[in-house]
Amino acid sequence: xxxxxxxxxxxxxxxxxxxxxxxxxxxxxxxxxxxxxxxxxxxxxxxxxxxxxxxxxxxxxxxxxxxxxxxxxxxxxxxxxxxxxxxxxxxxxxxxxxxxxxxxxxxxxxx
Amino acid sequence: xxxxxxxxxxxxxxxxxxxxxxxxxxxxxxxxxxxxxxxxxxxxxxxxxxxxxxxxxxxxxxxxxxxxxxxxxxxxxxxxxxxxxxxxxxxxxxxxxxxxxxxxxxxxxxxxxxxxxxxxxxxxxxxxxxxxxxxxxxxxxxxxxxxxxxxxxxxxxxxxxxxxxxxxxxxxxxxxxxxxxxxxxxxxxxxxxxxxxxxxxxxxxxxxxxxxxxxxxxxxxxxxxxxxxxxxxxxxxxxxxxxxxxxxxxxxxxxxxxxxxxxxxxxxxxxxxxxxxxxxxxxxxxxxxxxxxxxxxxxxxxxxxxxxxxxxxxxxxxxxxxxxxxxxxxxxxxxxxxxxxxxxxxxxxx
Numbered sequence: 001x002x003x004x005x006x007x008x009x010x011x012x013x014x015x016x017x018x019x020x021x022x023x024x025x026x027x028x029x030x031x032x033x034x035x036x037x038x039x040x041x042x043x044x045x046x047x048x049x050x051x052x053x054x055x056x057x058x059x060x061x062x063x064x065x066x067x068x069x070x071x072x073x074x075x076x077x078x079x080x081x082x083x084x085x086x087x088x089x090x091x092x093x094x095x096x097x098x099x100x101x102x103x104x105x106x107x108x109x110x111x
Numbered sequence: 112x113x114x115x116x117x118x119x120x121x122x123x124x125x126x127x128x129x130x131x132x133x134x135x136x137x138x139x140x141x142x143x144x145x146x147x148x149x150x151x152x153x154x155x156x157x158x159x160x161x162x163x164x165x166x167x168x169x170x171x172x173x174x175x176x177x178x179x180x181x182x183x184x185x186x187x188x189x190x191x192x193x194x195x196x197x198x199x200x201x202x203x204x205x206x207x208x209x210x211x212x213x214x215x216x217x218x219x220x221x222x223x224x225x226x227x228x229x230x231x232x233x234x235x236x237x238x239x240x241x242x243x244x245x246x247x248x249x250x251x252x253x254x255x256x257x258x259x260x261x262x263x264x265x266x267x268x269x270x271x272x273x274x275x276x277x278x279x280x281x282x283x284x285x286x287x288x289x290x291x292x293x294x295x296x297x298x299x300x301x302x303x304x305x306x307x308x309x310x311x312x313x314x315x316x317x318x319x320x321x322x323x324x325x326x327x328x329x330x331x332x333x334x335x336x337x338x339x340x341x342x343x344x345x346x347x348x349x350x351x352x353x354x355x356x357x358x359x360x361x362x363x364x365x366x367x368x369x370x371x372x373x374x375x376x377x378x379x380x381x382x383x384x385x386x387x388x389x390x391x392x393x394x395x396x397x398x399x400x401x402x403x404x405x406x407x408x409x410x411x412x413x414x415x416x417x418x419x420x421x422x423x424x425x426x427x428x429x430x431x432x433x434x435x436x437x438x439x440x441x442x443x444x445x446x447x448x449x450x451x452x453x454x455x456x457x458x459x460x461x
Binding site: 073 | 279280321
């Protein structure tokens with residue numbers, strides 16, 4: 001076993017998941033490839049969405065991959081950071097909106 | 112202003128040390144050499160097609176010291192092409208009818224014979240004269256202020272580096288204040304008709320990544336550049352050429368110093384595109400250095416890898432027939448021209 005849970009070199013081995021279950025891996029990678037193709041959204045817009053989600057998911061592999069992808073597409077640092085803020089805003093908003101649930105319960109159970 | 116590798120005594124200023132890096136890891140154990148990649152494609156030895164572009168380096172002197180410069184150009188470089196060699200180039204072009212002349216440097220405009228040379232090229236009827244202008248030279252000194260008019264008069268095709276449409280990344284790569292001067296120069300080129308849609312005064316920009324990563328889709332980058340330069344500065348241009356940084360000279364120094372070298376080479380190898388091999392620029396280009404020696408490309412020039420046929424290595428011994436059947440010299444840096452959509456002085460190739 002590795003001495004740490006995350007190894008940057010493992011990102012390049014992503015395709016190796018097919019070794020244990022090829023059919024599902026093939027379906028996944030086909031799907032993944034289709035999702036990121038130019039469509040109603042540009043590939044550049046999808047890259048920025050992926051960068052934001054990579055941060056909310058706190059996936060180091062995804063952050064590595066989509067930061068580089070954004071760089072290659074000429075996305076500016078400000079645009080990348082704004083995308084991360086969008087993710088952060090949704091994440092914190094999702095936390096805070098549950099405060100209403102807390103308030104509902106407090107109010108119901110309080111005199 | 113930073114110094115050239117040569118002036119600062121950097122060990123990579125010595126070409127043998129660059130070749131040593133390219134011959135070492137990761138190509139000793141982990142990655143295939145460029146020769147090993149070409150062999151299964153039937154592309155080794157790599158052979159040229161018809162010669163279409165005669166690229167002449169007028170000298171390594173430059174008013175800028177860009178961090179990624181593969182020429183290691185700068186104000187401290189004094190290598191410059193003499194009139195004798197320029198006259199020989201004119202003779203070669205006149206006799207052999209090579210359609211395109213590509214003038215580069217350094218800043219080619221800093222060669223005192225630059226204007227005379229362009230005028231002579233016009234007289235002999237060269238089909239296309241490309242000048243690789245760094246833009247800031249147009250604003251560097253009063254004696255260069257009229258360059259846009261001079262270019263227009265001789266219908267020069269202007270190709271200029273602009274690594275980003277904002278100041279931060281541009282200045283980080285090319286020096287403080289370069290972006291502002293470049294914008295002013297582009298506006299002046301636009302003012303005389305360069306880069307305007309429908310205009311035959313061609314103005315193309317060159318994009319290269321600002322670090323250890325590869326360029327993405329050229330058309331996507333061009334659209335971003337056009338949108339932002341128009342919106343922020345009312346600037347127009349024709350095409351954007353996305354060029355991959357080649358791991359030699361100052362960019363190699365950056366890669367090694369920042370501990371990015373092996374990972375960058377791996378990226379180039381992983382992105383190797385067999386379809387790009389047929390379009391590599393060494394197949395239709397000869398690069399001439401300030402001293403009259405000839406190379407398969409500008410990058411081989413910087414690694415002192417002269418054309419392989421020893422009987423026609425100098426312009427004094429120029430022999431078109433022999434050059435068009437020569438074997439092209441290659442090394443690991445060639446992966447830079449075959450990664451992704453490929454890369455050349457004219458942008459992507461595949």
